Amino acid sequence: MSYWSEFLTIALIHLFAVASPGPDFAVVSRYSLSFGRKAGYWVSLGVASGIIIHVTYSLIGVALIIHQTDWLYQTLLCAGALYLGFIGTQAIKAKPRKDMSDSELVATQPRKRKAFIVGFITNGLNVKATIFFLTLFTTIIAPETPFAIQFGYGIYLIVATGLWFLFLTWLLTQPRIFKTLWHYSHWVDRTMGAALILLSLKLLWEWANLIELI
Numbered sequence: 288m289s290y291w292s293e294f295l296t297i298a299l300i301h302l303f304a305v306a307s308p309g310p311d312f313a314v315v316s317r318y319s320l321s322f323g324r325k326a327g328y329w330v331s332l333g334v335a336s337g338i339i340i341h342v343t344y345s346l347i348g349v350a351l352i353i354h355q356t357d358w359l360y361q362t363l364l365c366a367g368a369l370y371l372g373f374i375g376t377q378a379i380k381a382k383p384r385k386d387m388s389d390s391e392l393v394a395t396q397p398r399k400r401k402a403f404i405v406g407f408i409t410n411g412l413n414v415k416a417t418i419f420f421l422t423l424f425t426t427i428i429a430p431e432t433p434f435a436i437q438f439g440y441g442i443y444l445i446v447a448t449g450l451w452f453l454f455l456t457w458l459l460t461q462p463r464i465f466k467t468l469w470h471y472s473h474w475v476d477r478t479m480g481a482a483l484i485l486l487s488l489k490l491l492w493e494w495a496n497l498i499e500l501i
Contacts, residue, residue: 290436296427297440298447304419305451310371310486313479314409315452317378318402319459320475326402327456333406335449340411342441345424346434357497360414364494367412372487374405378480381473406452414490 305311311334319327352359397405410416428437459465 290432293428293432294440294443297423298443300423300427301444301447302451305448308482309415310409310413310483311406311452312455313483314374314405315455316459317476317479318397318405319456320465321381322397322402323465324456324460325399326397327460328453329399329402330406331449331452331456333403333408334410334452335406335445336403337407337410337413337416338445338448341416341420342444345420346437346441361494361497363412363417364414364490364497367414368487368490368494370408370412371483371490374409375480375483375487378476378483381476381480383473 315327315330315334318330424437428440
């Protein structure tokens with residue numbers, strides 16, 4: 288049996304999903320424009336590593352358990368919403384930046400570990416990603432598809448996500464683009480921060496409805 292058509296469907300759906308504005312896009316863009324290419328790269332690698340979590344629990348069937356276990360799903364939804372609200376609040380406080388030399392920019396960069404963790408947690412706590420991977424592995428991928436093939440799909444999703452956000456970082460930090468956006472990066476931060484806060488509020492609203500607070 289050929290699995291190319293299944294793979295191409297997965298690749299196309301994933302491309303639309305990863306290219307759509309969301310938490311991952313927001314944090315990668317923010318760190319790239321605020322701290323430069325290296326910081327953006329580390330956030331991108333963190334996001335890609337977060338995909339490992341989703342792929343792993345999808346392969347072993349935990350995604351379905353999460354979706355069917357109300358309290359667990361609600362807890363993850365709330366945690367993800369609060370984290371997005373936290374980083375959104377930080378971003379919305381951004382102040383105008385002065386011109387900086389390359390050495391000064393390097394000095395202001397967050398540690399590699401911190402940038403990586405931001406990307407990892409942002410993606411890992413994204414409940415929408417849980418639903419995406421649950422849908423992918425239960426409706427798009429046929430039940431008779433061998434585990435080895437599904438594992439290969441998972442590797443592709445991890446690598447493709449990483450490459451996409453590394454490319455986005457590279458694009459945003461091209462000298463001409465970066466210098467132009469640098470002067471307005473505080474507005475980019477604030478816009479991304481507002482978007483993250485709105486997304487956080489939307490998720491909290493969903494969470495409140497799930498536990499019947501509203």
